[in-house]
Amino acid sequence: MVRWEPGTAERLQKAALELFATRGFEQTTAAEIAQAVGLTERTFFRHFSDKREVLFHGQQQLEQAFLDGVAAAPAEATPLEVVASALRSAAAFFPDERRPHSRARQSVIDRNPALQEREQHKLTTLATTVAAALRARGVDDLAATLAAESGATVFGIAFGRWLRDGEERSLADLATDVLDELLTLAEQAAHARR
Amino acid sequence: MVRWEPGTAERLQKAALELFATRGFEQTTAAEIAQAVGLTERTFFRHFSDKREVLFHGQQQLEQAFLDGVAAAPAEATPLEVVASALRSAAAFFPDERRPHSRARQSVIDRNPALQEREQHKLTTLATTVAAALRARGVDDLAATLAAESGATVFGIAFGRWLRDGEERSLADLATDVLDELLTLAEQAAHARR
Incomplete structure (x- = not known):
């Protein structure tokens, strides 16, 4: 069961944009995005199928x-x-x-x-x-x-x-x-x- | 030096379309396209950078x-x-x-x-x-x-x-x-x- 985490997707999106801007899209991993907001990679994949989807959500x-x-x-x-x-x-x-x-x-x-x-x-x-x-x-x-x-x-x-x-x-x-x-x-x- | 071969690109294109249609685009290799018209893979790559280019030439x-x-x-x-x-x-x-x-x-x-x-x-x-x-x-x-x-x-x-x-x-x-x-x-x- 997916636990309801208010604002998690938005926090991941914000962190992802910052990492994509500073390190580049290719150089950023889903795990790093999750880590930036104190979450696990697994949580990332509960919200987005891949890092590209963060941009097209x-x-x-x-x-x-x-x-x-x-x-x-x-x-x-x-x-x-x-x-x-x-x-x-x-x-x-x-x-x-x-x-x-x-x-x-x-x-x-x-x-x-x-x-x-x-x-x-x-x-x-x-x-x-x-x-x-x-x-x-x-x-x-x-x-x-x-x-x-x-x-x-x-x-x-x-x-x-x-x-x-x-x-x-x-x-x-x-x-x-x-x-x-x-x-x-x-x-x-x-x-x-x- | 690239030798002039009249109509080679056209022959490769024709063969490629036939193979793409019968076997599928993904399943066809550049070598197979070349072979279908009695040419080498090397000759293929003198005309097209990859098999996709055959379609967008x-x-x-x-x-x-x-x-x-x-x-x-x-x-x-x-x-x-x-x-x-x-x-x-x-x-x-x-x-x-x-x-x-x-x-x-x-x-x-x-x-x-x-x-x-x-x-x-x-x-x-x-x-x-x-x-x-x-x-x-x-x-x-x-x-x-x-x-x-x-x-x-x-x-x-x-x-x-x-x-x-x-x-x-x-x-x-x-x-x-x-x-x-x-x-x-x-x-x-x-x-x-x-």
């Missing part, structure tokens, strides 16, 4: 936030409006107080190509999940895929900007700006074709 | 095709029109006679998650390359990134459709349709906001 909740946003959109919303609703819901998952943690995490990922591929894959998975939810609302396959992938692109760009040094706008505001820019680009292109 | 030329399309766009083209030009140029890289080969390659990739991540990463790299080319044309950072990533999304979706059983339309036509659908989705969303 919470993906399921993020997916759920996107799906909640899809569900919250009115029935008559167009596909990109549904995506806008999903983005607002996902942005709420990253309140400003989480920004220092997210920045520390990103600087670890930026230094490791395999972690970058994993992070990229996360966005792809999110897009697949949102596309399925759009199809379930009756959106046709192409529109659902395009809208969902555009949503993942917007989220990825907005998230990168949210992490920039000195950036103080909320992720929700940044995502809205990036989506607006996409609509503007599309409008310019559609206009030029006429 | 040509990425540089594809990137160049995108860049040629960017360069071919008139100076006054909007960012998404430049991307449309890049897509037309890239589509020419996949004439219809290449479709059976591309289908065989895709079915190997579909069966291996690591190869899928690599394929996904290829699209990300393409987007980064196109974004840099757009910035060099004076497009601002956000518009360049968004237009380039949208282009990669459109290319990925169109390419997937091009590979479908029974699909006979050209990649250029499919990419045009997918980009048009993106413009339509954006127009609907922009319209709903007013």
